[in-house]
Amino acid sequence: MTRLADLSIDALTALLAGRGLSLDFGDARARIRSEVAALAPAIQRAYGEFAHDADAAFHDVAVRLRRRGGAERLGGARVELESDADIPFAPFPAGIHLPLLEWGLNYLLAQRLNHRLLVHAGVVELDGRAIVMPALPGTGKSTLTAALVTRGARLLSDEFGIVDLEDARLHPLVRPVSLKNASIDVMSAFASDATFVPRFPGTRKGTVAYLAPDARSYRERRVPAVPGLVLFPRYEPGAQIRVETLSKARAFAKLAVNSFNYEILGPDGFDAVGRLLQASEVYRLSYGSLADAIDAIGELVSRLERHA
């Protein structure tokens, strides 16, 4: 199948305006339609390694981006996201189309994947083991996720730790990594050869940019990863690297609170968190430099028992 990066903008625009672009993220599929012309080049850059799945018969999520209002309206043209007649957010300024799409997909996917435990976390795979980094304030989990991916880790997700209810393996949901504000410059300097989607200033989260998933992460989007580390990172400017063991019971509480559907799943969610922690080492990692953090994580992974 043709990579989106190799499609013409006209062809991609026609696809978005017509029957829709079908994207396979691994554990879920989405159909995207859009009448916002500027979305096509942004999608092409953010999802360049992906292919349009013309044969997909089923989509977990279907969204449409529509133009609202016009230049005469106060604040200028707007764009809104609609899914199954639901409009989850107030319209955004027209230039913030890709962030609207990404946040809309996050919102919708978080509600529709209840056959697995969904933890709000960044997840990568390194040397065959999953590293789950829950999204607690101040963690810099997206920056660290992006940094690990640009140093050879496989991206599973920047947003969702998708835990199998049977064996606690982590399932990929490969999508662009969202970077905000200062972390955009940090990552651009850290990995100048990676593909970044140009910045979207003035969003509700400030300036946003995206790191596009690499070819291997997309290719292995159906390959789950065996649990390895549950890592609670904390970015502290200027801090020396520090690794501390964290009680698994405390980690249990943090994961449960940080889950989208723990309460919905009840006993199944409890078992999934418990199995994930039984199969993982749990650490708190304080770091002031991405390079140091990556070295420390590599060292922690190398100490894990090889999984049979």
Added chain:
Amino acid sequence: MQRFRLRGSGALKLFTFDDEVAAFNPVTWETHLLDASAADVLEALARAPATPESLAPLLSRSRAAEGADAAQLTRALLDQLEAAGLIEAEPVDATR
């Protein structure tokens, strides 16, 4: 003598991590973090209803019980587990 039992008919779910335990309440679907003594008491009650006196020896492995009044500590622990909705006192049978 008053006996205590687990609440609900659902199976008790526990994950033990070193000296701490995560427990799932099958009635309320709440998760509780407990120390090892509390988990021992729950596991004992999962086997059969029991009196505070018969449960008291389980607290001996807890540091808190060293030199303290075991009966008082047991009662306090049972009160906490009852307040958390994990256990309940058996109804008193007036015919006995």
